[in-house]
Amino acid sequence: NAGVTQTPKFQVLKTGQSMTLQCAQDMNHEYMSWYRQDPGMGLRLIHYSVGAGITDQGEVPNGYNVSRSTTEDFPLRLLSAAPSQTSVYFCASSQDSRGETQYFGPGTRLLVL
Amino acid sequence: GDSVTQMEGPVTLSEEAFLTINCTYTATGYPSLFWYVQYPGEGLQLLLKATKADDKGSNKGFEATYRKETTSFHLEKGSVQVSDSAVYFCALKSRGSYIPTFGRGTSLIVHP
Numbered sequence: 322n323a324g325v326t327q328t329p330k331f332q333v334l335k336t337g338q339s340m341t342l343q344c345a346q347d348m349n350h351e352y353m354s355w356y357r358q359d360p361g362m363g364l365r366l367i368h369y370s371v372g373a374g375i376t377d378q379g380e381v382p383n384g385y386n387v388s389r390s391t392t393e394d395f396p397l398r399l400l401s402a403a404p405s406q407t408s409v410y411f412c413a414s415s416q417d418s419r420g421e422t423q424y425f426g427p428g429t430r431l432l433v434l
Numbered sequence: 435g436d437s438v439t440q441m442e443g444p445v446t447l448s449e450e451a452f453l454t455i456n457c458t459y460t461a462t463g464y465p466s467l468f469w470y471v472q473y474p475g476e477g478l479q480l481l482l483k484a485t486k487a488d489d490k491g492s493n494k495g496f497e498a499t500y501r502k503e504t505t506s507f508h509l510e511k512g513s514v515q516v517s518d519s520a521v522y523f524c525a526l527k528s529r530g531s532y533i534p535t536f537g538r539g540t541s542l543i544v545h546p
Contacts, residue, residue, distance in 0.1 A: 361538075
């Protein structure tokens, strides 16, 4: 199993540009989520999904869109990038259970100029 | 709602010192508790977990005991190594919650 994969690893954008961060998992997990990590802020939940076709907002959803058309994929879209979206983004997945581990991808470093 | 509070970092230790990173939580019912570790430039990975009161999770020399009476899940290691330098996150997941709640993370720096 490849686990959770994310692409790209690093991206530079100009303010106003759009892009999609890709996330895929091959563990047949129902739950998937996106976090951003900023210095001193820990992990903040952006959006999550509990299954194909079902998504919901997390703590910091503004400026981001998601969709879940398949169990495997959960892309994160930045519609119009802003410098405040400079961050490291992590995708995670887990099975549907209280005691289940979250599996994280390696992250995407995004710099918005 | 659920919340996790971790001690502020960074925690700086010499090699072979004893480590404690405090974690306390607020949750309804009986959550599962986790410690995740993030090495530089990587994503988080599970270090250990406990799913019921008085359970002890352990891995790689690290231990944590689920204490319901004090709502705590402190991380300990008897003798740290330089390779343990990382950020450690405490987390909980309540029954009925889709996504875990994470603490802010505690950076550990171990000097030779």
